[in-house]
Amino acid sequence: MELVKSLGAHWVIDYTKEDFTRKKGSYEIIFDTVGKSSFSKSKASLKKNGRYLTSTGKMMKNYFLTIWTSLMARRKFIFAMSVDKVESLNLLKKLAEAGIIKPIIDRTYPLEEMVEAHRYVEMGHKKGNVVIRVN
Numbered sequence: 157m158e159l160v161k162s163l164g165a166h167w168v169i170d171y172t173k174e175d176f177t178r179k180k181g182s183y184e185i186i187f188d189t190v191g192k193s194s195f196s197k198s199k200a201s202l203k204k205n206g207r208y209l210t211s212t213g214k215m216m217k218n219y220f221l222t223i224w225t226s227l228m229a230r231r232k233f234i235f236a237m238s239v240d241k242v243e244s245l246n247l248l249k250k251l252a253e254a255g256i257i258k259p260i261i262d263r264t265y266p267l268e269e270m271v272e273a274h275r276y277v278e279m280g281h282k283k284g285n286v287v288i289r290v291n
């Protein structure tokens with residue numbers, strides 16, 4: 157929670173103590189960055205023209221929800237996937253160097269310890285990113 161506050165959050169909900177979906181019509185935007193919620197369970201918590209953003213989930217379902225909500229619903233579903241493009245990585249590099257985005261690095265492993273790195277990530281509690289050092 158302290159980490160999230162250090163990124164600029166004014167108010168933090170502890171998911172182990174409170175289910176954010178119980179507050180109906182409360183949020184303008186819900187952005188699920190870890191894939192632990194669903195649009196169906198969260199939409200009632202959005203304000204009338206609210207947006208549910210995600211970067212996870214099944215592609216076909218995401219496309220369907222994007223199209224369906226854009227045509228039929230006030231509360232919209234929006235998703236985005238990262239792309240393995242050099243320009244995108246260079247843009248991220250520039251934004252990080254300019255301090256516009258603040259990457260959070262939890263742990264760094266050398267390439268030889270890839271197995272340990274995966275084990276750590278698969279525990280599902282990493283804070284931000286785990287980096288593999290290749291050189």
Ligand SMILES: NC(=O)c1ccc[n+]([C@@H]2O[C@H](COP(=O)([O-])OP(=O)(O)OC[C@H]3O[C@@H](n4cnc5c(N)ncnc54)[C@H](OP(=O)(O)O)[C@@H]3O)[C@@H](O)[C@H]2O)c1
Pocket residue numbers: 171189190191192211212213236237238239277280281282283284
């Ligand atoms: N769109 C894309 O291009 C893209 C790219 C990369 C990854 N992804 C997807 O993004 C998802 C997240 O991946 P990840 O590996 O970064 O994260 P992760 O390791 O699954 O998430 C770890 C973090 O999530 C928190 N967390 C766990 N359960 C939570 C809950 N119910 N509510 C709120 N926070 C919770 C943990 O906090 P605690 O330690 O306090 O429990 C920890 O900080 C995956 O589904 C992955 O497939 C998408």
